[in-house]
Amino acid sequence: MDKKPSVVMIGLGYIGLPTAALIAQNKTYVHGVDINPKVVETINAGNIHIIEPELDVAVANAVKDGYLKADINPVEADTYLIVVPTPFKARNEPDISFVEAATKAILPLLKEDDLYIIESTSPIGTTEKMMDFIYSERPELKDKLNIAYCPERVLPGNVMYELVHNDRVIGGVDEKSTEKALAFYSQFIKGNLHKTNARTAEMCKLVENSSRDVQIAFANELSLICDKANINVWNLIDLANKHPRVNILQPGCGVGGHCIAVDPYFIVADYPMESKIIGKAREINNYKSFWCAEKVQTTKLEFELKHGRKPSIAIMGLAFKPNIDDLRESPAKYIAQKVLQNANNEEYFIVEPNIETHKVFKLTNYEEAVQKADLIVFLVAHDEFKKLNISNKKIVLDFCGISK
Ligand SMILES: NC(=O)c1ccc[n+]([C@@H]2O[C@H](COP(=O)([O-])OP(=O)(O)OC[C@H]3O[C@@H](n4cnc5c(N)ncnc54)[C@H](O)[C@@H]3O)[C@@H](O)[C@H]2O)c1
Known part of the structure; x- marks a missing residue:
């Protein structure tokens, strides 16, 4: 120049x-x-x-x-x-x-x-x-x-x-x-x-990112209540959103990425007494990931009790949102890690169709994983997953609305 x-x-x-x-x-x-x-x-x-x-x-x-x-x-x-x-x-x-x-x-x-x-x-x-x-x-x-x-x-x-x-x-x-x-x-x-x-x-x-975080936290909180109350949260939100002035976002397995999961902390760190909802939303969204990992653990043990053998488990998705290869601050990655920490000789298939390899996880093709697994855990609603035909003999944990 x-x-x-x-x-x-x-x-x-x-x-x-x-x-x-x-x-x-x-x-x-x-x-x-x-x-x-x-x-x-x-x-x-x-x-x-x-x-x-x-x-x-x-x-x-x-x-x-x-x-x-x-x-x-x-x-x-x-x-x-x-x-x-x-x-x-x-x-x-x-x-x-x-x-x-x-x-x-x-x-x-x-x-x-x-x-x-x-x-x-x-x-x-x-x-x-x-x-x-x-x-x-x-x-x-x-x-x-x-x-x-x-x-x-x-x-x-x-x-x-x-x-x-x-x-x-x-x-x-x-x-x-x-x-x-x-x-x-x-x-x-x-x-x-x-x-x-x-x-x-x-x-x-x-505030732009905190607003998204708080709204997702509301949806995630509803998903926890609905699980206990035996109500389909996706269906519930669809119905509630028929109200002309209600627009509830979708729940998921947590909140990730380098913006929404990070920026609210910049407010909370400086204004801890005033930012109650913003701080709580971060807690709820983080807790949702922990809860998903716990749910996998209990479902796994129930399967073992019922069938007298350990289930094979497919973990579907690692990215922080659908159809991308970005794993930064990803709740799905956190859940996969947590599930593997709890592993007790079960066979695991970790799936992320948007990346070729990962330095920690051995990746499996998504169709093969679904075919081989007894328990299928959907963490990210990637487009590929929505087209899968899943036998009703399999147990499905859908944390991201794949079947909605
Ligand atoms: N990536 C996004 O989508 C996005 C969106 C909105 C805002 N932001 C914000 O923009 C900022 C930058 O994000 P990014 O995603 O581009 O980050 P990045 O990590 O992709 O790039 C930052 C670059 O800065 C370089 N760097 C670090 N310290 C330096 C220094 N002292 N002098 C010169 N270079 C230096 C790094 O080597 C790196 O290449 C962050 O504050 C982020 O929160 C990012």
């Missing part, structure tokens, strides 16, 4: 790389930074290290045309985007050390009127905390930078479309920062851009 980059993108993962490619497509020079040298090397060769439709072509073209370059170190630019991970630590507390490290790396490069934006999912107050840090280290820049927060809400698998078309919430630490960030995003984004302040924008991202 001969031209001075306008944008430095720190973190070239599932969100940073597609965003960098989108900005570069608009003929803006992007200097992408990642601490992982393999990521840098792969991108500079015009390739990608993650799976996301249409991203390969976008990155290949951006690199070929000289609008995207990856590097281990940042360089001077006008806009800095922070898109690094924000995992949680022990005791479910958010870890913003990656955001701090990324900010430290660009600190010496900042100059008057630059735009600094955090996109990483962050606890409330992170943007202001980074502002205070920047101004304490670079006091001559005090109030001369534009500092904002703009969360990402794309759906993996449809990122290249949603990056452009989703609405975005943009919150600056002051009006000038909000306006500057809005002008920046309006170059690439066709969705509506909604202005607010940094704290509200941070909270908005956390």
Whole structure:
């Protein structure tokens, strides 16, 4: 890249790389930074290290045309985007050390009127905390930078479309920062851009995922009550949803993934006394997975008592939701582990049609597993599973509504 980059993108993962490619497509020079040298090397060769439709072509073209370059170190630019991970630590507390490290790396490069934006999912107050840090280290820049927060809400698998078309919430630490960030995003984004302040924008991202978590917890709680009350929960929810103002979500074997199962903790960690429902929803959704594993255990023992032999067991699905290969924070994976910990010489068939191999589980083809198992445990409603013809001699534990 001969031209001075306008944008430095720190973190070239599932969100940073597609965003960098989108900005570069608009003929803006992007200097992408990642601490992982393999990521840098792969991108500079015009390739990608993650799976996301249409991203390969976008990155290949951006690199070929000289609008995207990856590097281990940042360089001077006008806009800095922070898109690094924000995992949680022990005791479910958010870890913003990656955001701090990324900010430290660009600190010496900042100059008057630059735009600094955090996109990483962050606890409330992170943007202001980074502002205070920047101004304490670079006091001559005090109030001369534009500092904002703009969360990402794309759906993996449809990122290249949603990056452009989703609405975005943009919150600056002051009006000038909000306006500057809005002008920046309006170059690439066709969705509506909604202005607010940094704290509200941070909270908005956390609330979107907490809202889903709480609603799923309600459905999961109903599934526990219905099991005891001998009522089919799927049928019950269908009927209740006939009410014009009721819309209950579907229960499952828990809640997983790197957003819904994680982000509510960012609120609970900072506001434990106030976030009663949000915290309880996390507990209920986690408990549902534990309950499923217990249910497998009791069903297994009942089979043994009745038939005088151990059942063979098929565990159907490991991903955190249907039709994907992502196992991050997956309740199905947790249940499979728990069931195997309780194993007592039964034969197990672990199934996940969306991945070839797994470093812990020996995988079996789904049709073979269903054919051989006495007890079939559905954890994830993958499309393949819905087409299976299951003999009524088998015992089925349906935790995800496969037969509904
Ligand atoms: N993936 C999603 O669907 C999604 C959706 C919405 C929000 N988010 C949020 O976006 C943020 C990024 O998520 P992601 O999925 O892209 O993560 P990721 O793990 O895919 O990518 C992050 C990248 O940042 C790099 N990195 C870490 N520290 C760095 C540093 N100090 N300097 C430079 N590079 C560094 C890592 O090597 C990695 O390549 C997170 O806060 C996440 O919660 C993700």
